[in-house]
Amino acid sequence: MRVTHVTWLMSHRGGGIPPVVRAFVREQRQTGVHALVVSARDPTVNSSGATGSASIELPAYGPLAFGFAPGVIAKLKDADLVHLHGLFTWPSFAVDAALRRGEARFLISPHGMLEPWALARSQWKKALFRGLVENRNLRRADVVHALCEAEARNIRRLGLARSVAVIPNGVDVPAVADESARAGSRRALEIDGRVLLFLGRIHPKKGLIPLIRAWSKVAPRRRDWTLVVAGPDQLGHRAEVEALAFSLGVANRVRFPGPLYGEAKQAALNAAEAFILPSFSEGFSMAVLEAMAARLPVVLTPECNFNVEAFGAGWVTTPEPDSLASTLDAMMGASAYELQTIGERGRREVVANYSWAHVSAKMVELYRWIAGGGTPPDSILFRAGV
Numbered sequence: 139m140r141v142t143h144v145t146w147l148m149s150h151r152g153g154g155i156p157p158v159v160r161a162f163v164r165e166q167r168q169t170g171v172h173a174l175v176v177s178a179r180d181p182t183v184n185s186s187g188a189t190g191s192a193s194i195e196l197p198a199y200g201p202l203a204f205g206f207a208p209g210v211i212a213k214l215k216d217a218d219l220v221h222l223h224g225l226f227t228w229p230s231f232a233v234d235a236a237l238r239r240g241e242a243r244f245l246i247s248p249h250g251m252l253e254p255w256a257l258a259r260s261q262w263k264k265a266l267f268r269g270l271v272e273n274r275n276l277r278r279a280d281v282v283h284a285l286c287e288a289e290a291r292n293i294r295r296l297g298l299a300r301s302v303a304v305i306p307n308g309v310d311v312p313a314v315a316d317e318s319a320r321a322g323s324r325r326a327l328e329i330d331g332r333v334l335l336f337l338g339r340i341h342p343k344k345g346l347i348p349l350i351r352a353w354s355k356v357a358p359r360r361r362d363w364t365l366v367v368a369g370p371d372q373l374g375h376r377a378e379v380e381a382l383a384f385s386l387g388v389a390n391r392v393r394f395p396g397p398l399y400g401e402a403k404q405a406a407l408n409a410a411e412a413f414i415l416p417s418f419s420e421g422f423s424m425a426v427l428e429a430m431a432a433r434l435p436v437v438l439t440p441e442c443n444f445n446v447e448a449f450g451a452g453w454v455t456t457p458e459p460d461s462l463a464s465t466l467d468a469m470m471g472a473s474a475y476e477l478q479t480i481g482e483r484g485r486r487e488v489v490a491n492y493s494w495a496h497v498s499a500k501m502v503e504l505y506r507w508i509a510g511g512g513t514p515p516d517s518i519l520f521r522a523g524v
Contacts, residue, residue, distance in 0.1 A: 140172045141505060142217035142242075146205045146227040148193060149180035150370065150399060153339060154424050155223050155249055158307055162221075163192050165498035171505070176214065178207035178228065204228055211235050219243040219505055222275070225251045226267045234271050237278065243508045246275060247283040250421025252293055255343060255441070276300065280508045281518075283501075285422030286443040290519045302520040303504050308497030309427035311489055315408040323409035327395065331362045334466070335410035335434070337403065337425045340394075341372040345416030345439065345457040346379045352416075352462035354386035360470045363391075368406050370397040407432040411477060412469055416457045417441050427492050430484035435477050437465055451484030 143163060148156045159175050166173035178198035196209035205228040214220055214236035222233050225248055237244055250256060257264055264272075276282065281301045284290035290302045315323070324333065338344055346367065353365050365388075367379065376394060383389045398406050407413075413429035414437040426444055429436050436452035438444055446452040455465040472480075503515045514521065 139505060139509065140216060140218045141166065141174075141221060142214055142219075143173065143175040143221045143223060144210065144214065144229045144233055145175065145177050145223040146229055147180045147202075148175060148177045148195060149183045150397065151180055151182070151202075152177075152224075157424060158249070159223055161308060161310070161494045162498055162501060165494050166502060167192060169498070169502060171502055176210050178202070178205040178210070198228075207232070214242070215240055217242045219245065219509060221245045221247065221505075223247045224249050225272055226264055230267065230271045230275055234275055243505075244275075244279050245281050245283055245505070245508060246279045247285075248289075248293070248421070250285065250289060250419065252296060253289060253419045253421065254292060255419030259343070281504065283504070284519070287519065288443045289421055294520055299523050301514075301518055301522040303515075303517040304519050305497060305500045305504065305517050306492060307422050307424050307427060308492050308494035309424065309431050309488060311431045311485075311493055312404060314433055314485070320408050323405040326405055327366065327393065327409050329364050329366070329393065329409065331364055332470075333410040333412075334363055334365050334470075335406060335413050335429070336365070336367045336369070336415065337398070337406065337413070337429070338369045338415065338423070339372050340367065340369050340376045340379060342375055343418050345418055346375070347382060348457050348459045348462055349414065349416045350379060350382045350386065350388070350392070351459035352466060353383075353392065354388045355459065355463040356466045356470070357388045357391045359467070363411075363470060365392045366395065366406065366410070367392060368395050368398045368403075403428075404432075407434065410434055411474075412437065414466075415439070415442055416462055418457055427488055430481075431488045431492075433478070433481035433485045435469065435472075435480040436484065437462075437469060446484065449483055449487050451480060451487060 143159050145155055145159055163173045163175050174192045176194045179195035194213055196207040198205050198207040200206045210232040220242045276298050279300050281303050282293055284304050285306055290304050293302055383392045413434045416439050418441055420442045436446055438454050439457045447454050453465045455461045500517050504517055507515050
């Protein structure tokens with residue numbers, strides 16, 4: 139089977155989608171699927187580190203935010219199945235044009251871009267895209283892929299009668315760092331004490347404003363903890379978050395190391411004692427899985443769509459300052475042994491159900507059903523027309 143993954147960019151500027159696509163291509167090629175990824179080339183980086191010969195990055199013209207790369211269309215003509223990742227950029231138009239000419243099967247992964255909170259942002263742009271191309275693609279798709287049941291139900295509420303499958307993101311599970319490595323990672327961050335880590339885009343949807351307000355209530359009582367906010371700035375939001383921390387008197391208790399990738403990101407996870415993601419909207423966060431794989435207890439919001447309380451791996455609370463503060467107090471009041479036990483439960487859950495080999499096998503099973511029919515796989519939550 140020839141599967142062509144299509145997305146906007148495969149560089150870090152593509153957000154959380156590139157690592158997902160990269161992992162799918164890697165795992166699928168290891169199991170005999172002829173998988174490759176086609177995207178626009180990011181001219182601001184020398185190399186995306188995508189997937190070697192399995193990656194085709196094509197020149198883009200005009201604003202990079204649109205990603206107009208006309209060469210993408212021709213690269214889709216030999217695919218048995220086209221898998222589109224993300225919406226509201228040029229690849230949606232490229233897929234639309236290519237599928238009009240061919241007979242490839244078609245799968246869309248919105249990656250949370252059809253969530254109510256996401257659709258409410260830049261409404262005019264997204265309404266225009268939906269009218270021009272996205273609604274047609276969504277009606278044409280053999281399956282729309284959601285990352286969790288909540289996302290699947292929100293997709294159905296948009297009136298889409300296509301089949302919807304639920305397959306989560308996966309993660310590469312690292313070895314557990316020993317205390318010596320953890321101490322070294324804390325020294326690298328120039329922190330002497332315990333670390334609460336946020337890892338992700340510094341974007342309004344991530345809930346950093348209520349987190350800083352909550353932190354101003356908790357920090358005076360928890361002087362051995364430092365909040366580390368690691369990630370790339372988007373929409374100039376970092377300045378807003380830093381200004382709030384300064385105005386509330388906790389700027390010296392919050393660190394902003396910038397975007398972290400590869401070994402630097404793993405070092406931050408090793409340095410941390412707990413992880414927080416207070417988002418207003420998520421599909422299914424890779425950062426949460428990475429934190430759990432690193433044996434960290436996690437504090438999430440319901441909008442993260444991951445009920446870690448069900449298997450004792452952390453806390454779920456609303457993205458409001460008082461709720462966050464109360465939950466952080468409870469977490470920080472736990473003993474080191476209790477936090478380690480909670481973190482170990484999360485790691486076991488990730489190893490059992492969220493390794494990339496496990497998740498990719500479910501996706502390949504879905505591809506084969508799309509191509510050949512038969513009994514629907516367990517990942518299908520809604521059937522077309524039902």
